[in-house]
Amino acid sequence: MGAQARPLSSLGLTALGGANPDVTDIAVDSRQVRDGTLFAAMPGTRVHGATFIQYAVRMGAVAVLTDRAGADIAAGHLDGIAVVLTDDPRAALSRTAALWFGGQPDTMVAVTGTNGKTSVATFVRQIWIEMGLSAVNLGTTGVEGAWTAPLAHTTPEPITLHRTLAGARAAGITHAAMEASSHGLDQRRLDGVTLTAAGFTNFTQDHLDYHETFEAYFDAKAGLFARVLPEEGIAVINIDDPRGVDMAAIARARGQTVLSVGRDGGDLHLTAQRFDTTGQDVRLSFAGKSYTAHLPLIGGFQADNVMLACGLVIACGAEPQAVFETLPHLGTVRGRMQLAATRENGAAVFVDYAHTPDAVATALAAMRPHVMGKLVAVVGAGGDRDAGKRPLMGQAAAQNADVVFVTDDNPRSEDPALIRAAVMDGCPNAHEVGDRAEAILRAVDALGPGDALLIAGKGHETGQVVGDDILPFDDAEQASVAVAALEGRLT
Ligand SMILES: CC(=O)N[C@H]1[C@@H](OP(=O)(O)OP(=O)(O)OC[C@H]2O[C@@H](n3ccc(=O)[nH]c3=O)[C@H](O)[C@@H]2O)O[C@H](CO)[C@@H](O)[C@@H]1O[C@H](C)C(=O)N[C@@H](C)C(=O)N[C@H](CCC(=O)O)C(=O)O
Numbered sequence: 001m002g003a004q005a006r007p008l009s010s011l012g013l014t015a016l017g018g019a020n021p022d023v024t025d026i027a028v029d030s031r032q033v034r035d036g037t038l039f040a041a042m043p044g045t046r047v048h049g050a051t052f053i054q055y056a057v058r059m060g061a062v063a064v065l066t067d068r069a070g071a072d073i074a075a076g077h078l079d080g081i082a083v084v085l086t087d088d089p090r091a092a093l094s095r096t097a098a099l100w101f102g103g104q105p106d107t108m109v110a111v112t113g114t115n116g117k118t119s120v121a122t123f124v125r126q127i128w129i130e131m132g133l134s135a136v137n138l139g140t141t142g143v144e145g146a147w148t149a150p151l152a153h154t155t156p157e158p159i160t161l162h163r164t165l166a167g168a169r170a171a172g173i174t175h176a177a178m179e180a181s182s183h184g185l186d187q188r189r190l191d192g193v194t195l196t197a198a199g200f201t202n203f204t205q206d207h208l209d210y211h212e213t214f215e216a217y218f219d220a221k222a223g224l225f226a227r228v229l230p231e232e233g234i235a236v237i238n239i240d241d242p243r244g245v246d247m248a249a250i251a252r253a254r255g256q257t258v259l260s261v262g263r264d265g266g267d268l269h270l271t272a273q274r275f276d277t278t279g280q281d282v283r284l285s286f287a288g289k290s291y292t293a294h295l296p297l298i299g300g301f302q303a304d305n306v307m308l309a310c311g312l313v314i315a316c317g318a319e320p321q322a323v324f325e326t327l328p329h330l331g332t333v334r335g336r337m338q339l340a341a342t343r344e345n346g347a348a349v350f351v352d353y354a355h356t357p358d359a360v361a362t363a364l365a366a367m368r369p370h371v372m373g374k375l376v377a378v379v380g381a382g383g384d385r386d387a388g389k390r391p392l393m394g395q396a397a398a399q400n401a402d403v404v405f406v407t408d409d410n411p412r413s414e415d416p417a418l419i420r421a422a423v424m425d426g427c428p429n430a431h432e433v434g435d436r437a438e439a440i441l442r443a444v445d446a447l448g449p450g451d452a453l454l455i456a457g458k459g460h461e462t463g464q465v466v467g468d469d470i471l472p473f474d475d476a477e478q479a480s481v482a483v484a485a486l487e488g489r490l491t
């Protein structure tokens with residue numbers, strides 16, 4: 001909450017006719033408006049927020065921030081309140097929220113890409129903490145690290161975001177790594193954040209329900225470099241991804257310094273990787289020097305995420321040697337290639353957040369070097385999300401696992417049987433088991449010595465969204481329950 005009333009003009013806003021009322025709060029939802037509030041009436045995906053201006057005024061709004069379309073919708077209801085009109089009210093709201101809450105950790109980085117954002121942001125935070133700094137990561141798993149808080153979005157809307165950042169700063173947090181989701185970028189949610197560096201992981205299919213085309217999805221992600229990261233910022237880019245090369249060109253065109261990372265070359269370069277039962281050894285090359293480290297992380301792709309994280313920390317001014325020395329102390333990211341249970345015969349059960357075709361393929365392929373026997377997968381797709389990815393996720397599972405169980409993820413408002421049928425189109429030989437707990441039980445039951453199971457899709461989530469209900473559900477817990485039940489340890 002903003003502590004006290006402040007004139008509208010102090011928030012960087014100029015109202016029509018020079019009105020300059022004192023503002024006591026800012027809100028993006030009319031239902032949160034109270035006396036003295038600046039109501040930001042945003043063009044939405046379902047409705048224009050300006051539809052609710054009349055109500056907001058009744059609740060005590062003294063000023064409205066909107067666009068021309070919003071002013072037209074609310075015509076006749078704007079008398080007596082200050083009206084700020086702008087072509088890009090979402091960007092204006094972000095800058096206003098930054099000024100209203102007035103503080104963020106001194107050093108901040110953001111990371112975008114289809115997969116790996118949470119992992120990279122978590123590794124950045126872990127590295128900073130190992131270096132003795134007071135750091136957090138913000139994103140899908142909430143605020144984690146030296147200060148914790150829950151978040152409803154991967155990239156929170158600007159008011160929540162800046163309230164959180166100001167809270168973190170007040171708690172002594174000096175360093176923060178945040179996720180920039182494509183929705184968040186498209187909706188300008190992080191345009192008020194001051195970034196030292198920004199990272200790009202990769203670009204594959206997701207969220208076409210929202211962005212409609214691959215190019216629009218890419219352009220949203222590119223906004224991190226084309227708009228949010230300042231010209232003096234450093235762009236840390238995975239150039240193994242073909243679109244990483246495009247992203248680097250966008251960053252260079254802005255005058256940003258590019259620090260490239262990759263396996264095929266790059267300023268920070270992975271030159272060797274060897275797997276063992278507890279993780280992997282990596283050799284990295286940076287600025288003419290070679291560094292080796294044991295990463296206690298399962299999954300070859302985590303080396304890519306760790307490299308990007310190292311690049312971001314170095315971009316913020318850390319000594320490379322000190323950064324690479326922290327690597328043996330990194331920990332598993334919650335719900336990402338997390339060992340959840342082990343059967344008495346040694347078969348391991350992993351939980352992972354793979355919810356795109358590329359992630360399912362990558363996560364399963366990453367398990368192969370750790371598995372002697374057969375690889376079993378439990379996979380499903382979420383409702384009210386990109387429907388085109390469903391058969392592709394099934395296909396990725398069929399191509400990379402020996403046995404596949406198709407089950408429900410978060411059906412949300414959709415018919416789960418139809419979602420499963422779409423996934424099954426990509427893996428017709430899979431076993432279809434709608435109930436997720438039963439699918440996990442049957443998959444665990446299928447494990448012999450040397451086999452392994454990947455339960456994909458829900459990672460750290462602790463609920464299953466069915467219609468408007470969130471039913472308690474935790475893949476890691478269900479994996480343990482299944483192992484215990486099958487081995488007679490449940491009474
Ligand atoms: C599709 C999408 O991103 N929608 C987000 C968007 O809502 P919207 O503006 O489209 O909402 P709307 O219902 O059309 O309403 C328009 C405006 O009217 C206002 N309103 C509405 C009703 C009312 O009574 N009074 C009122 O003032 C709303 O606050 C809104 O500002 O702005 C809202 C406020 O910032 C968000 O809560 C909402 O996120 C919805 C809930 C959502 O599910 N978003 C997901 C898809 C999302 O953002 N996911 C990404 C991660 C994706 C990933 O990387 O995997 C994320 O960053 O979390």
Ligand SMILES: Nc1ncnc2c1ncn2[C@@H]1O[C@H](COP(=O)(O)OP(=O)(O)OP(=O)(O)O)[C@@H](O)[C@H]1O
Nearest residue numbers: 114115116117118119140301352353354359362363
């Ligand atoms: N570098 C990578 N390349 C390909 N797949 C990856 C990579 N990193 C992670 N993944 C896969 O993507 C899944 C999600 O990882 P993570 O949560 O880090 O991504 P995210 O981008 O934050 O996802 P979200 O869009 O939900 O925020 C992992 O569980 C793993 O299966």
Ligand SMILES: N[C@H](CCC[C@H](N)C(=O)O)C(=O)O
Nearest residue numbers: 355381382385409410457458
């Ligand atoms: N941030 C992603 C998470 C998807 C997780 C998966 N379990 C699903 O519900 O589809 C999204 O909202 O698309």
Ligand SMILES: [Mg+2]
Nearest residue numbers: 117118140154
């Ligand atoms: Mg995430």
